[in-house]
Amino acid sequence: LSADMEISATIDGSTRSIEALSRGTRDAAYISLRMALVELICGENPPPFTFDEGFSLLDDIRTKNMLTMLFAYTRNGGQCILFTCHKRETELLRGVGDFNHIVL
Numbered sequence: 001l002s003a004d005m006e007i008s009a010t011i012d013g014s015t016r017s018i019e020a021l022s023r024g025t026r027d028a029a030y031i032s033l034r035m036a037l038v039e040l041i042c043g044e045n046p047p048p049f050t051f052d053e054g055f056s057l058l059d060d061i062r063t064k065n066m067l068t069m070l071f072a073y074t075r076n077g078g079q080c081i082l083f084t085c086h087k088r089e090t091e092l093l094r095g096v097g098d099f100n101h102i103v104l
Contacts, residue, residue, distance in 0.1 A: 007033065024057040031066060035073065046078035053084055064092045071096045 001007055007018040007029055018026050031054070038046060049070065055063045067089065070080045082089055093099050 001033065022057075024059060024062060027054070027057050028062050028066060032069075035069065044077070046073065046076065048079040048081060049073070050081045051083065053086075054082070055084075055089060056086075060088070060092065063089065064095070067093055068096050071099075 008015050009018055009021060009029070018029055021029075034049075038049075055066060058066065071093075074080055090101055
């Protein structure tokens with residue numbers, strides 16, 4: 001992460017801009033960055049995270065990893081609200097832990 005908040009990634013010894021990676025990989029990197037910044041800035045007063053179709057570009061493995069990370073965030077006092085019209089996130093969350101599911 002540079003001083004102007006640009007992300008680069010080192011893969012197989014080569015560093016390149018995050019823009020050279022797939023959209024799903026970029027989304028995962030940006031979500032991870034936001035979570036790290038929230039932890040750094042907010043400490044023990046974590047704000048809620050809200051995602052509206054936030055995982056649509058991620059494959060099932062990356063989505064489950066993100067959901068696992070977000071579930072851990074809720075165990076530490078945070079809250080996550082996920083909006084989606086797909087069943088995939090619900091199915092993947094069942095393997096992660098308990099959650100509230102509201103159908104509108």
